[in-house]
Amino acid sequence: MRPIPIIIAVIVTTFLFFFVIQRDQLLNLASGPGDTPSEDVTETQPANEEPAEKSNVVRVVAVASVARVIDSAVVVRGETEATRELNVMAETSGIVISDALVKGTLVSEGQLLCEIDPGTRNASLAEAKARLASAIASVPAADAAVVQARAQLQEAQINDNAASRLSEDGFASETRVASAQAAVRSAEAGVSSALSGLEAAQATIESAEAGVAAAQKEIDRLKVFAPFEGLLETDSAEKGELLSVNSPNGALCATVIQLDPVKLVGFVPETEVGRVTVGARAGARLADGNEVIGQVTFLSRAADETTRTFRVEITVANPELKIRDGQTAEIIIASDGKSAHLLPQSALTLNDEGTLGVRTVTEANQADFVAVSLLRDTIDGVWLAGLPETANVIIIGQEYVVPGVPVEASYQETNE
Template sequence: MKPIPVIIAVIVTAFLFFFVIQREQLLDFASGGEDSPPEIVETSEPTETIESPQDVVRVVAIQSSARLIDSAVVLRGETEATRQLDVMAETSGLVVSEPLRKGALVEAGQLLCEIDPGTRLASLAEAQARLASAKAAAPAAQAVVEQARAALEEARINGNAAERLSEDGFASETRVAATQAAVRAAEAGVSSALSGLESAQASIESAEAGVAAAQKEIDRLKVFAPFGGLLETDTAEIGELLSANSPSGAHCATIIQLDPVKLVGFVPETEVNRVHLGARAGARLTDGSQVVGEVTFLSRAADETTRTFRVEITVNNADLAIRDGQTVEIIIASDGKSAHLLPQSVLTLNDEGSLGVRIVTEDKRADFVSVTMLRDTIDGVWLAGLPQEANVIVIGQEYVIPGVPVEASYQETNE
């Protein structure tokens, strides 16, 4: 074995030992040992911790300022007809009118169904005849009353005369008693005549009631539209039997009124105090069309199951473009709020699952701020909960936690 490679290996090993293990002594030897080790001076003042460049996280942020926006309550709901009614017949009989087809526009008071009168006209004539007879009997009863009153007056005169003659001794007590009996009989006659007159008047009233009932029954033969709207069903077919004794058998037609139309939604109890009667409201239908109206009803009682409150918005629908039962997204105007318009990508969650954003503090550290989303738009999301001025991290927010030092470069915002 040649000694030269062994010697070289020993030299390299010794060099590495002194360079790595005994580095401080080697440097001290090289400097000649002139410099003494620095003294450590204790002080009561705290020293600042200076982060090394490797500890600072580079992020991108934007300088955002809060603005006052119209806050809105957003709901999911549906359209609802202002009125919807199943028009029922009040009497029974066969339909004799031509049917109107569903989808037809009807006016208030328009004839929908007509029923065969049958014997109702004869019943009316009979009732009118009874009324005429009762009215004819009334004068005779009145004459009897007048006759009885005259007989009573005559009996009283005779009675008074008999009493005076009896006082003077010209009439006997028997005659006085007879005249008094005649007075009482006349009084009874008047009472009987009055009873007859009252009976005649009662007959007249009964006959008038019979005529009114017969006329009402005839009036019920025609069924009219109670309000203007659209026929949702065909009216009853000609020849169909309508039965007033059975609700299902007395159906004439179904009418709905769509102008104006209602937008119905349910407000959660956390938002109900932000909704007021008369507030402006808008809605977007599934086909993209938009309508505007105002709040006309807000329930005072919550739904027992959902704990929400019914709200209704009235919207003009003259062209009947809005149908009953369409899904709508309702936006109800409320008091304005201060908010920041930021990209949706800045939203993140903390360890507790709260929604928020990460910002750069004045001492150049990251922090987390919980926010509330007010509105989602094409330009971004409106967020409440941030200070008036905030440096919001838009790139790198997922790589920092509160307290981490950051170095931010700022983007310009297009406002």
């Protein structure tokens, strides 16, 4: 048996034992006595590296803003509207005998617009007046019949009284007494009949008077007048045209609109309606560039079911009739002043909940978020409400900070 393989096997076994089982001791032996363990080594911070706290500060640009009081106007879009617009209708049928007025004509209140041919209406009036005269003439005869009937009643009562006294003394028969009483009853019936005749005559008079009034009213309806001062929006009915009250559209004579004063009509959202009051000053810029001033005269108490907005009307003087019906208008309604800050629009941001606001610098030089509401957008910036009287607002770098982050602000002068 050769000893060499056995020696080699012992050496390999010893090496594997130290390499696997006693690995740490083997490494320490190999490192030498002058080396120190790795876990005792401490790293030194470079001399030019800033402290950790200093490296976390975010540099931003801010402005020191001071609140100012501004007019808080309510802006709505709307249109002009005629104060009044009326389709003037004839109340009776007939042929027009007046000359037509062209549309655009300025008419005054009470001016004749249409006149209808009277036809037989004058004859009907004359007949009604004749019936009235006949009824009036019958009254004296009815009065005389009443007087006569009352006289006969009085005579019958006297005879009845005399017959009753004579019968008590035995000088008159019962037959005479009964005859006298019958005469009284007959006279009373005559009085009632005469009074009925008088009442019938008076009723005939009233009926005749009603007939005369109806005939006269029918003649009065032959002329159609302008109900108010305004402009003709349509031509009046042509001469020779038949106006019929039984037609589907009625007997239209003309359409009149009133443009002085004129109304501006807009719809205020429910979030702004509390800031509008009747009597407030208001202005508008029309689509053609003209600007007008007026006053709020109406604010609806009921919201539109579809848009949830409230109708508002502003009355504006229009003596020269330059403002037309249906023009688009941007309406501005004055409201109570509010304290607000003028800031660049770029300063606006949103928080994690989607609330509109701005980032500010606190006294501890930390970033903060303040919710704001937009009052007005101008070429110089936006007017915001919701900030304190003075605020350091971040205008550059606000998107890189969150509330509580340390900041180093450099301040920019405002253009106020």
